[in-house]
Amino acid sequence: GRELCAFAEKDARICAITAAMPSGTGLTRFASRFPDRFFDVGIAEEHAVAMAAGMAAQGLVPVVAIYSTFLQRAYDQLVHDVAIEGLHVVLCVDRAGIVGADGATHNGVLDVAFLRSIPGIKIFCPSNFAELRSMMSHALYHESSPVAIRYPRGGEGAFRKDTAGETIACVREAAGHTVTLLTHGVLVNEAIAAADMLENKGVHAQVYKVNEIGNGLADAFREREQELSGWCVVVEDVVESGSLGEWVAAHQGGRADRLNTGDRFLPHGGVNELYRHCGIDAEGIASFVIKNRKGKENDLG
Numbered sequence: 001g002r003e004l005c006a007f008a009e010k011d012a013r014i015c016a017i018t019a020a021m022p023s024g025t026g027l028t029r030f031a032s033r034f035p036d037r038f039f040d041v042g043i044a045e046e047h048a049v050a051m052a053a054g055m056a057a058q059g060l061v062p063v064v065a066i067y068s069t070f071l072q073r074a075y076d077q078l079v080h081d082v083a084i085e086g087l088h089v090v091l092c093v094d095r096a097g098i099v100g101a102d103g104a105t106h107n108g109v110l111d112v113a114f115l116r117s118i119p120g121i122k123i124f125c126p127s128n129f130a131e132l133r134s135m136m137s138h139a140l141y142h143e144s145s146p147v148a149i150r151y152p153r154g155g156e157g158a159f160r161k162d163t164a165g166e167t168i169a170c171v172r173e174a175a176g177h178t179v180t181l182l183t184h185g186v187l188v189n190e191a192i193a194a195a196d197m198l199e200n201k202g203v204h205a206q207v208y209k210v211n212e213i214g215n216g217l218a219d220a221f222r223e224r225e226q227e228l229s230g231w232c233v234v235v236e237d238v239v240e241s242g243s244l245g246e247w248v249a250a251h252q253g254g255r256a257d258r259l260n261t262g263d264r265f266l267p268h269g270g271v272n273e274l275y276r277h278c279g280i281d282a283e284g285i286a287s288f289v290i291k292n293r294k295g296k297e298n299d300l301g
Helices: 002-010 028-033 045-057 068-083 111-116 129-141 185-200 217-223 244-251 271-278 282-300
Strands: 014-018 038-040 061-067 090-094 122-124 147-150 168-172 179-183 205-210 232-235 256-259
Touching: 002 014, 002 028, 002 129, 014 045, 028 038, 045 061, 045 068, 061 068, 068 090, 068 111, 090 129, 111 122, 111 147, 122 129, 129 147, 168 185, 168 217, 179 185, 179 282, 185 205, 185 232, 185 282, 217 244, 232 244, 232 282, 244 256, 256 282, 271 282
Parallel strands: 014 038, 014 061, 061 090, 090 147, 122 147, 179 205, 179 232, 232 256
Antiparallel strands: 168 205
């Protein structure tokens, strides 16, 4: 909310829309400072997105802040009102990934899959506040089509570097690496911690993170083909079907394994508890690599 206020102070085109969640999405400050540019449509996510499309068509820059799990309600409007028209709507996808305390229904594990299925939508995946600010600025001023920025509930982890300028960024190098851990969003913290654990066991793991999931991803992978060759483990807080890992496996010729929430609904539990349950915490990632590395070394020659 603070960052959006700073942008709105300088640009009268920027408006904010929420669906009965001004506090939950951090827009109370914006609502107070810019009441004429703030719209709470009530529990009607479909209307929020359709309204944003109309505003964008008239030259405004609407920012729609909706929980990931509730954005599912507006899939039809995302397709027909926003994407087909190629309108510049910025979606702030709050509570993306495993949420924890909000309950099983609020886990935002489907957004990557359903947004990736819509042509023309780019998904930004910040890992910390610095990247969120950079990606928000880019989404507002350097994009002209639909953009989604997915971020979790809560604060940031140990990773604080801003790599938003790269589609794919190396965040931990490892000479003579055995495996590449590839991830996005806040799970970069678990991947780096897993790589440190593996290093202590004599296994070298490099860590890359994807900042943008969209049409430019294939080109970014080609540019880093040499660096990303070999065994890759894609770690995500989303369902497997439609995941980034599914895309990587198809483009890496089957050289990618996937650790994610699985194709299932998750039980109620805390974030760290559910990370462990899915095997996407640092210990689970490291254990998977140790268990499977011999077979992968043989397969890849």
